[in-house]
Amino acid sequence: MIEAKNLSMVYPDGTEALRDVNFVIQDGASCSIIGPSGCGKTTLLFILAGILKPTEGVVQLGVQPREVALILQNYGLFPWKTIYENIDLGLQMRGIPRSERKRIVLSLLDRLGLRSFANHYPDQLSGGMQQRVGFARALALKPRILLMDEPLSSLDALTREALQNFLLRLWKDNGMTMVLVTHSIEEAVFLGKEIIVLSPRPGHVVNIIENLNAGDANYRTKEAFFSKCREVRQNIPPAI
Amino acid sequence: MPRGQAEHPTSYIIAALLLIGLWYLASFMLDSPELPTPLSVFYAFIAGIRADLGYHILISAFRVVYGIALAGSFAVPLGLLCYINRVDKFIAPVIYLLYPIPHIVLLPLIILMFGIGDLSKIVLIAIIVFFQILVTTRDAARNLSVNYIYSLLSLGATTKDVYRHVILPACLPKILTAIRISVGTSIAVLFFVESFATEKGLGYMIMYAWSKMDYPALYASIVAMALLGLFLYLIVECVEKKLCAWVYI
Numbered sequence: 001m002i003e004a005k006n007l008s009m010v011y012p013d014g015t016e017a018l019r020d021v022n023f024v025i026q027d028g029a030s031c032s033i034i035g036p037s038g039c040g041k042t043t044l045l046f047i048l049a050g051i052l053k054p055t056e057g058v059v060q061l062g063v064q065p066r067e068v069a070l071i072l073q074n075y076g077l078f079p080w081k082t083i084y085e086n087i088d089l090g091l092q093m094r095g096i097p098r099s100e101r102k103r104i105v106l107s108l109l110d111r112l113g114l115r116s117f118a119n120h121y122p123d124q125l126s127g128g129m130q131q132r133v134g135f136a137r138a139l140a141l142k143p144r145i146l147l148m149d150e151p152l153s154s155l156d157a158l159t160r161e162a163l164q165n166f167l168l169r170l171w172k173d174n175g176m177t178m179v180l181v182t183h184s185i186e187e188a189v190f191l192g193k194e195i196i197v198l199s200p201r202p203g204h205v206v207n208i209i210e211n212l213n214a215g216d217a218n219y220r221t222k223e224a225f226f227s228k229c230r231e232v233r234q235n236i237p238p239a240i
Numbered sequence: 241m242p243r244g245q246a247e248h249p250t251s252y253i254i255a256a257l258l259l260i261g262l263w264y265l266a267s268f269m270l271d272s273p274e275l276p277t278p279l280s281v282f283y284a285f286i287a288g289i290r291a292d293l294g295y296h297i298l299i300s301a302f303r304v305v306y307g308i309a310l311a312g313s314f315a316v317p318l319g320l321l322c323y324i325n326r327v328d329k330f331i332a333p334v335i336y337l338l339y340p341i342p343h344i345v346l347l348p349l350i351i352l353m354f355g356i357g358d359l360s361k362i363v364l365i366a367i368i369v370f371f372q373i374l375v376t377t378r379d380a381a382r383n384l385s386v387n388y389i390y391s392l393l394s395l396g397a398t399t400k401d402v403y404r405h406v407i408l409p410a411c412l413p414k415i416l417t418a419i420r421i422s423v424g425t426s427i428a429v430l431f432f433v434e435s436f437a438t439e440k441g442l443g444y445m446i447m448y449a450w451s452k453m454d455y456p457a458l459y460a461s462i463v464a465m466a467l468l469g470l471f472l473y474l475i476v477e478c479v480e481k482k483l484c485a486w487v488y489i
Contacts (some may be wrong), residue, residue, distance in 0.1 A: 051393050066396055076391035080409040080486045089405060090395035121486045141395070 001027055002048065002145065002177065007057035008202075009043050017043040018054070019202040025194065027062070027144075030171055030178040030214065032192025034185065034236065040203035041181040045070070045149050048179065061145060066094065069143035073150045075134040077122040084109070084118040087137045094141070108136045128159035135170065145177045152187065164190055165217055172215065185236070189228045190219060197235045207235045276456050284456030285463055293445065297464050300434065300442040303358060304426045304472065307365025308419060315370045316415055319377025323384065323407050335378065339371045344432060351437070361433040361441075368429050369422035376418035380411040413487050416480040420473055427469040442468065 007021040017040035025031045033041055046052040048059055049070040061068060069090075070076075077086050084105060091101040109115040112132045122130050131151060138146060151167075152160045164187060171178045171191075182188050188195050195209040211228055219225050260278050267275045276284075285293070322328040347364055354360035388406045397405070434443020442465045449458035481488055 046390065049394055051390055068394075070391075070394035072387055072391050072394070074387070076387065076394075078388065078391070078406065078409070080412075080484070081405075089392075093396050093398075093401055121489050123486070124489055137395075 001025065001060070001062045002179070003060040003062075004044075004048070005058050005060070007044070007047060007054045007059065009040065009047065009052070010055045016202040018047075019204045021057070021198075021204055023196055023205055023208060025177060025179065027177055028175055029194060030192050031180070031194045031196060032188035033179065033181045033196045033198065034183065034188040034232065035198030035203060035206075036200045036236065036238070037183060038201050039198045040201055041183075041198060042073070042149050044198075044203065045147050045179070045181050049147050063144045066141070067144040069138035069141050069146050071134050071138050071146070071148040071151045074154060075122070075127075075130045075151075077130055077133055077137075079122050082119050082121055083114060083125070083133050086122065086133055087140055090137055090141045104140055108140055112136050126159075127155050128163060131155065131163060132166070135166075139170070139174070143176055145179070146171075148178070148180045150182055151180070153183065160187075161220075167191060168215065168217060185229050185232050186220075189225060189232060190214060195232055197232065199237050206237060209235060273455050276459055280456050281459040281463060285460040288445075288457065288460045288464070293460065293464060296440060296442050296445050296461075297468060299440045300430055300465070301468055301472070303361050303434075303441065304365060304423070304430050304468070306358075307362045307426055307429075308369055308422055310362060310366040311368075311370035311422070312373055312415075312419060315373035316377055319374050319415075320381050320403065320407055320411060322378040323381040328378070328382065331378065335371070335375060339375055343368045343371070344429065347433065356437045361430070361438070364433050365426045365429045369426050372422045372425060373415065373418045377411055377415050380414035381407060384410050413480065413484045416476060416484065420476045420480070423469060423472045423476060427465060427472075431465065 002023075002025040004021055004023050007018055008016075009018040010016045021044065033044065035041055043052065047054050048061075049068055050059075050065050051070070078089070081089065087105045087108060088101055091104060096104075106115070106118075109118055112135070114129065114132060114136065117125060117129065122133065125133070134151065152163050155163065167178075167180075168191060178191070180188070180191055182191075189211060191214060193211055193214045195211055196205055197207045197209065198204065199206045209228075209232060213219055213222070213224050213228070216222075263278050267277045318331065322331050344364070346367065347360075350360045350364050350367075354363050384407060388410065389402055392402055392406050430441070431443040431446065434441035435447050438444050442461055445461040446458060446465070449455075449461055
């Protein structure tokens with residue numbers, strides 16, 4: 001269970017990013033966080049991941065910090081490392097022996113259809129492939145919580161849908177808690193069984209919308225999907 | 241492959257032939273002992289190698305390589321540490337005050353402190369290229385996107401990991417470019433420090449041939465110095481292509 005209690009964040013330069021944010025995400029749930037740009041979504045995710053410390057409030061994850069994986073905007077891959085090395089890196093830092101690491105990395109590369117690109121550098125791959133490498137690197141760590149910051153935002157519409165379906169399968173197969181920050185209403189509705197709507201900066205929770213139909217790969221074409229999108233849209237306060 | 245990288249050695253050969261051709265033309269037109277033909281310089285170079293030119297090349301190469309290595313071993317770690325704001329706050333003003341000063345004027349002081357042997361020559365080369373490497377490394381470290389750091393921290397990295405897997409590899413292309421540029425600078429400084437108070441090195445050879453008005457030997461020494469610079473430059477470039485393969489895709 002992820003529990004955020006009275007989270008506030010003021011950066012050293014005085015920017016107030018978050019104000020008194022509260023929510024609970026159950027184990028194994030999928031949750032989208034949506035809000036106008038600059039509302040502190042990324043800050044919130046960094047706080048959940050333990051990379052930033054909130055100025056006030058606490059986060060309880062219920063799992064070890066090492067069971068949390070974070071996927072950043074623009075994939076977060078290192079251009080100076082090959083695809084293999086990128087995926088291997090997190091495992092290496094956890095002190096897993098080399099032979100075991102090799103087994104994990106190669107099986108992930110196979111699973112994601114990237115085996116023949118193992119020795120390529122990220123810049124040699126398309127955006128969609130790079131994003132799959134980003135997922136592979138996070139999955140290699142067998143996370144119980146997967147945090148994602150607009151992971152699909154720089155992809156074209158078709159690749160984006162394919163990867164949304166891929167994410168959905170991933171979530172179902174692995175039984176992890178998934179938290180997705182996005183600025184796309186359709187993406188938030190397609191992937192999040194719960195949708196947390198944030199206000200413009202300083203971000204605070206405006207509404208938490210239940211979306212129990214999410215998790216169905218055919219959801220996009222159903223009437224319920226469109227009405228849920230409308231509901232979310234009406235809840236998002238206008239950006240200033 | 242990035243633009244501007246000549247791929248085929250043929251283009252280098254053509255350029256070399258063109259330069260030699262221009263040299264020929266100039267020496268024929270001038271028809272003066274002060275500008276001998278490339279061929280007579282080539283003979284003088286071979287004669288020099290048969291005598292002791294090779295020894296002087298080695299001495300000079302040792303001074304330059306040692307100087308750059310000494311500078312790099314201080315400038316690179318210091319520049320990378322500037323990634324940390326608290327360190328940069330101290331280092332940046334010092335760099336900005338000291339960098340534009342012509343360090344070559346320190347020669348008399350350095351000779352007073354380190355004597356007239358190899359050490360003072362190496363130290364002066366090191367001081368001058370130290371700032372070139374430091375400024376470039378520091379700028380590279382300061383311009384590093386913080387997202388790479390976050391990305392690594394999210395994988396459970398320690399500070400040591402951040403330096404090893406992000407800051408150093410991200411800055412390495414800039415560092416090696418700075419070292420490549422510092423080869424040219426250090427050869428120029430080398431000539432200056434070898435032009436007096438020594439009887440070894442290519443700078444000395446140039447001044448000696450000049451004083452004897454032995455123009456082919458003078459040119460042979462100049463060519464040797466140019467080749468030394470070119471050779472070191474190419475070595476650094478090879479290292480760069482090997483260690484920073486990701487830049488050259």
